[in-house]
Amino acid sequence: xxxxxxxxxxxxxxxxxxxxxxxxxxxxxxxxxxxxxxxxxxxxxxxxxxxxxxxxxxxxxxxxxxxxxxxxxxxxxxxxxxxxxxxxxxxxxxxxxxxxxxxxxxxxxxxxxxxxxxxxxxxxxxxx
Amino acid sequence: xxxxxxxxxxxxxxxxxxxxxxxxxxxxxxxxxxxxxxxxxxxxxxxxxxxxxxxxxxxxxxxxxxxxxxxxxxxxxxxxxxxxxxxxxxxxxxxxxxxxxxxxxxxxxxxxxxxxxxxxxxxxxxxx
DNA sequence: CGCTTGTATAGATGATTGTCGATGCAGCTT
DNA sequence: AAGCTGCATCGACAATCATCTATACAAGCG
Numbered sequence: 001x002x003x004x005x006x007x008x009x010x011x012x013x014x015x016x017x018x019x020x021x022x023x024x025x026x027x028x029x030x031x032x033x034x035x036x037x038x039x040x041x042x043x044x045x046x047x048x049x050x051x052x053x054x055x056x057x058x059x060x061x062x063x064x065x066x067x068x069x070x071x072x073x074x075x076x077x078x079x080x081x082x083x084x085x086x087x088x089x090x091x092x093x094x095x096x097x098x099x100x101x102x103x104x105x106x107x108x109x110x111x112x113x114x115x116x117x118x119x120x121x122x123x124x125x126x127x128x
Numbered sequence: 129x130x131x132x133x134x135x136x137x138x139x140x141x142x143x144x145x146x147x148x149x150x151x152x153x154x155x156x157x158x159x160x161x162x163x164x165x166x167x168x169x170x171x172x173x174x175x176x177x178x179x180x181x182x183x184x185x186x187x188x189x190x191x192x193x194x195x196x197x198x199x200x201x202x203x204x205x206x207x208x209x210x211x212x213x214x215x216x217x218x219x220x221x222x223x224x225x226x227x228x229x230x231x232x233x234x235x236x237x238x239x240x241x242x243x244x245x246x247x248x249x250x251x252x253x254x255x256x
Numbered sequence: 257c258g259c260t261t262g263t264a265t266a267g268a269t270g271a272t273t274g275t276c277g278a279t280g281c282a283g284c285t286t
Numbered sequence: 287a288a289g290c291t292g293c294a295t296c297g298a299c300a301a302t303c304a305t306c307t308a309t310a311c312a313a314g315c316g
Contacts, residue, residue: 021182031172034169035169038169051150079264081263097261106245167273200274207294209293225291227293227294
């Protein structure tokens with residue numbers, strides 16, 4: 001879907017990418033950007049959609065796999081998926097009859113890093 | 129403030145505490161709880177408040193230190209602080225004339241862990 | 257081609273939310 | 287006690303949002 005003609009813009013290449021929130025005060029523009037992402041996660045249906053997509057085998061799910069899991073209408077699911085996609089949390093692609101969605105791990109990593117509590121600097125992935 | 133008579137209930141002791149979102153589908157009740165926390169972070173002013181409080185020397189800030197940093201009225205700041213507190217992200221205490229707020233690192237750690245991307249399991253805090 | 261199924265868009269509506277000014281309350285100071 | 291300052295609460299209002307139904311679009315199939 002979003003990888004048609006546009007040159008795959010992630011909604012902000014690396015804005016607000018690394019420094020944990022608790023290290024230094026967030027700048028105003030960064031706060032606005034970040035708030036959009038958290039807003040996308042600030043709904044129970046979207047959270048479950050997000051988690052469900054990521055948990056699927058192969059890390060992707062057809063919309064048809066998702067709609068049945070919720071008590072809301074199909075257009076509502078479609079709306080929520082769009083919100084997640086606009087926030088840069090997932091991406092999607094049509095393959096024949098079905099449309100598949102998958103989680104963008106970079107976005108997750110960015111959030112996770114930003115929320116790292118004081119004390120732990122970066123996650124010491126190197127040690128592993 | 130919230131540590132007066134009540135036995136210091138964090139708004140959900142350890143609900144949704146550990147398994148990353150991308151590992152297994154979020155249950156409905158957990159999604160509802162989590163959504164409340166993300167909703168608290170889904171506003172630019174609250175994000176900056178949160179970051180600013182945490183960045184202060186000693187990890188706490190008086191409200192009087194905060195209001196000047198924003199273009200919104202004092203009642204609005206007070207409202208946002210209440211939202212952050214109700215979400216279990218910060219706590220506060222009156223000390224004489226002033227009220228101080230500080231970030232609750234457990235809440236942060238929980239979120240950070242939940243958002244851990246696929247691949248990294250737990251942050252190896254135990255090794256430390 | 258026309259039908260059927262999967263998904264997105266459009267438009268409407270009730271609920272939630274961010275903001276404000278006005279006011280209330282708590283603690284200090286004189 | 288009286289006044290002042292710091293912060294919270296109240297009530298109102300405009301804006302945003304989650305949801306719905308109806309409809310449009312896309313792809314496969316008879």
